[in-house]
Amino acid sequence: MLRQQFAALDVEIQKLRQQQRSIMTLLKEPELINQGQLTKQRWVEILRESGMNDQDMSNWHKRFEQMDQWGISSFYSH
DSSP, X not given: OHHHHHHHHHHHHHHHHHHHHHHHHHHHOTHHHHTTOOOHHXXXXXXXXXXXXXXXXXXXXXXXXXXXXXXXXXXXXX
């Protein structure tokens, strides 16, 4: 039971690290956001470079849309 929980936590930590890598990429390239150059294609590249597969990106996208309460839908207009 504890080993299963440990393994589940490890998977969750890996997913969080993927998100962290994606954010770090954006922080290294702020001009992508500031100049409206962050296209869907470039964002997918960033997510792939951070280690995400299609399912990871789908999950990320669902979470991103849930955050719209913070007014981040403007991201889509870039």
